[in-house]
Each structure stands twice: as C-alpha cells, then as structure tokens.
Amino acid sequence: MGRPEGIFTHGLMTASEIAAHLLQACETLSDFDAYMFGSTLHGVGADIDILIVGPPGDGLSQLKDELRAAGQCLPLHLLFLQPSEAERTDFIGREKCVPLASLATQSAGSFTERPIT
Amino acid sequence: MTWQVGYALANFNKSGPSKAELVEGELIRVVTDGQPDVLAAISAAETLDQATAEYFLQTYPNLDFLCGFRATCVWEGAAITFLEASAVGWGSSGTLSSAALDGSAKTAPHKTYKFSDRLIRQYGRVARVDREFDRIHRVHLRSGTTLRIGMVTDYEPNADAVRALWDRFGPVDIVWNINPNGSLTPEAIEAGHGLGARVMKWDDLREYLRTA
Numbered sequence: 232m233g234r235p236e237g238i239f240t241h242g243l244m245t246a247s248e249i250a251a252h253l254l255q256a257c258e259t260l261s262d263f264d265a266y267m268f269g270s271t272l273h274g275v276g277a278d279i280d281i282l283i284v285g286p287p288g289d290g291l292s293q294l295k296d297e298l299r300a301a302g303q304c305l306p307l308h309l310l311f312l313q314p315s316e317a318e319r320t321d322f323i324g325r326e327k328c329v330p331l332a333s334l335a336t337q338s339a340g341s342f343t344e345r346p347i348t
Numbered sequence: 349m350t351w352q353v354g355y356a357l358a359n360f361n362k363s364g365p366s367k368a369e370l371v372e373g374e375l376i377r378v379v380t381d382g383q384p385d386v387l388a389a390i391s392a393a394e395t396l397d398q399a400t401a402e403y404f405l406q407t408y409p410n411l412d413f414l415c416g417f418r419a420t421c422v423w424e425g426a427a428i429t430f431l432e433a434s435a436v437g438w439g440s441s442g443t444l445s446s447a448a449l450d451g452s453a454k455t456a457p458h459k460t461y462k463f464s465d466r467l468i469r470q471y472g473r474v475a476r477v478d479r480e481f482d483r484i485h486r487v488h489l490r491s492g493t494t495l496r497i498g499m500v501t502d503y504e505p506n507a508d509a510v511r512a513l514w515d516r517f518g519p520v521d522i523v524w525n526i527n528p529n530g531s532l533t534p535e536a537i538e539a540g541h542g543l544g545a546r547v548m549k550w551d552d553l554r555e556y557l558r559t560a
Contacts, residue, residue: 243358277359277441278419287508304351304392308419311508316533320504 246271249279249305250334256301259294264317266328269308278308282328284317350374352392352417356441366448375408378444383451388413388444391421396438398426405434413437413453415444422516423458423482432457458482460501464526467550468497473557484517493560495521497553498545503530505547507539514543522556523547 244252246267254260262285269280281298285291291311298309310322317323353374360368366380371387378386389404389411396416404414414436416423423438431438432455437447439458447456457465461482468485469477478486483499498513498520505525513523523545525532532547540547548556 243355274362277355287511291508306352306355306418310502311512312506313508313535316504316506316535319533 244305246329247334247337250331253281253298253301254331254335257294257297259290259297260331262290263294265331266323267331267334268326268328272327272329278306280308280310281331282317282322282326283309283311284314284323285311286313350390350392353390356390356415356417359441360445364445366445373407374404375411378448378453380448380451383448384453386412386444386448386453388415388448388453390415390417390441392417393421394418395422395424396427397424398430401427401430401436401438405431405436411436413439413444413447413456415439415441417441425479425481425484428457428479428482461499461526464499464524464550471554471557473560481517483513484520487557489557489560491560495557495560497522497524499524499526501525501527503527504533505530505536506533507535510536510539510543510545510547514545519543520545522553524553525549 249271250267264284266282267280268282269278271279283294298307312322349370353370353376356376357368357370360366360378366378368376368378371377374389374391376388376390378388387408387410389408391400391404391414393400393416401414405411414431416439428438435454437453437456439456440460443456443459446459447453468474468487473489474487475490476488480486485497487495487497496519498517500509500513500523502509502525510523514520523540525547532549537547
C-alpha cells in the first residue's frame with residue numbers, strides 16, 4: 232500500500248557492501264555464478280545490476296526468492312542467463328561484469344566511492 | 349527517510365540537470381531550470397495497483413508523478429487508468445527524470461512501454477486494447493480474434509525472461525520483445541514454444557496481427 236518499507240539510516244551501500252550482503256543472505260548463490268555490472272560499480276546508480284548465470288529449475292526459483300528477500304531495501308535489477316546464453320552473448324565480457332565474490336573481498340572504495348555517508 | 353527516497357535523491361543530486369529534495373514522507377520535489385517543479389512520490393511497491401495509487405493521491409493531493417522505484421515494479425491496468433484520469437504521470441525513475449526535463453510530469457506514462465503501447469493501439473487491424481498490466485495487453489482485432497500479448501524489454505531476451513513473464517502474468521499468446529535493438533536468443537524462442545507462446549519482434553508481430 233505504498234507505506235514506508237525500510238528506513239534509510241546508514242546511507243547507500245557500496246558495491247562491495249552490496250556484494251557481501253547478497254552473498255551472505257542468499258545461500259543458493261553458491262550454486263551460481265553471480266556478477267555485478269553497470270553504474271553501481273562506479274558509484275550510485277538508478278539500479279543495482281546483478282547478473283546470475285546458471286541453469287533454470289528449482290535452484291533458480293529458490294535463488295530468486297532469496298534475492299527478493301535480500302533486496303527488499305535495494306533497487307536490484309536482476310538478469311538471469313543460462314550458461315549457453317552468457318557464452319554466446321559474451322555478456323560478462325561486454326558489460327565488464329565483476330564477480331560478487333571478488334567485489335565482496337575488496338575494501339570499500341576499491342571499485343566505487345561511497346556516495347553518501 | 350525510506351530507502352527508495354534516499355536512492356532517488358542521491359540519483360538526482362549526483363549530477364545532471366535536475367536536483368531533488370525531500371518534501372515529506374515519500375514525496376520529493378524535483379527542480380529543473382526552465383521547467384515546472386515536480387512533486388513526485390517514490391514508491392517501493394512491487395506492484396502498483398489502484399488502491400496504492402489512490403493512497404498516494406489522497407496522501408499527497410498535489411502529486412504530479414508517481415514513481416515505482418523498483419526496476420521490477422509492475423503497474424496494474426486499473427492503476428494506470430486511474431492515474432491518467434487524475435492527471436498524474438506514472439512510471440520508473442527514468443521516466444520521472446525524463447518527464448522533469450521536458451516538463452511533462454503530469455501526463456508522462458512509463459517510458460519503457462510508451463512507444464509499444466502506442467504502436468499496438470494505432471495499428472489498423474486492432475479494434476480495441478485492454479491494458480491488464482503495464483506490459484500485458486489484451487488485443488481485440490477487427491477480425492474477431494483476441495490475443496493476450498506480453499512485452500519484454502531486454503536487449504537480448506533470454507529463456508528466463510520468457511518464463512518469468514509467463515509465471516508472473518499467466519499465459520500469453522505472444523511474447524513481444526519491444527526493444528528495437530538486439531535479437532531474440534534461440535533459448536527464448538524455445539522457452540516460448542515450450543509454453544505455447546510465440547516470441548517475436550515488431551515486424552513479425554505486425555505480420556501475425558495482419559492475418560490473425
């Protein structure tokens with residue numbers, strides 16, 4: 232009903248913090264290849280673009296539920312590709328996607344500046 | 349401040365020709381040189397239905413624009429009809445940014461679906477269109493045939509985009525890739541085939557409507 236959902240108290244999360252948050256909150260992510268791409272890597276963007284590569288099926292359904300919950304207070308934009316689609320389109324290379332696992336281990340600010348504190 | 353308002357303000361104020369400030373609650377003011385200020389409500393709703401739209405208009409009677417901030421936000425047809433009849437623009441954060449720039453906030457529709465919605469309504473074989481959701485149109489042709497058409501926006505729609513549309517909105521006859529660029533992946537066409545839907549772009553859809 233449009234009522235407040237989540238309070239904005241700690242500023243915007245950095246790309247590293249978002250990656251760490253998703254990896255921690257979404258257990259099923261370990262079964263997929265997960266990346267971030269787009270403007271959030273370089274600062275605040277309208278959306279936080281996340282690419283998930285893996286097969287369709289129950290695991291993917293479970294992951295979608297986990298991501299929905301984890302992204303309750305984040306403007307996540309999720310793209311799901313099957314491995315064959317990712318390979319044929321070269322999406323990962325073309326969009327300079329960065330693995331979430333790599334991002335999560337970067338110190339804050341390595342890929343992005345904290346836009347608001 | 350809610351998270352979506354925080355993100356919206358940060359996006360407007362990082363750069364660009366428009367600036368924004370919090371007015372109250374989920375209402376922000378977008379200021380652009382040479383254009384009227386825009387009072388916009390920023391909603392985190394996953395689905396914007398008529399009740400939600402009415403709630404925002406009752407809460408903020410001077411509302412110019414209702415923004416569904418989530419990239420995944422879905423707008424129900426009744427909400428769209430209500431907002432357009434109330435002279436309130438509606439759509440994504442990108443729609444709000446564009447509308448603030450060109451001074452069209454009170455009449456702006458979601459920019460993602462604006463062109464395709466107009467395209468299908470203006471096609472000569474189409475007698476009537478019932479908009480069930482922002483991306484789901486029930487199209488009544490002059491031939492008497494009725495088709496339920498769902499729109500996907502991806503540059504290269506994949507199998508998941510087709511399945512997700514079907515899962516969220518139910519069966520459609522046609523999955524229409526409204527992105528004028530890019531191409532359909534074989535997996536997307538195959539996924540549609542498995543569900544019983546044709547997956548196509550405008551040139552093929554126009555031909556299909558001509559003979560359906």
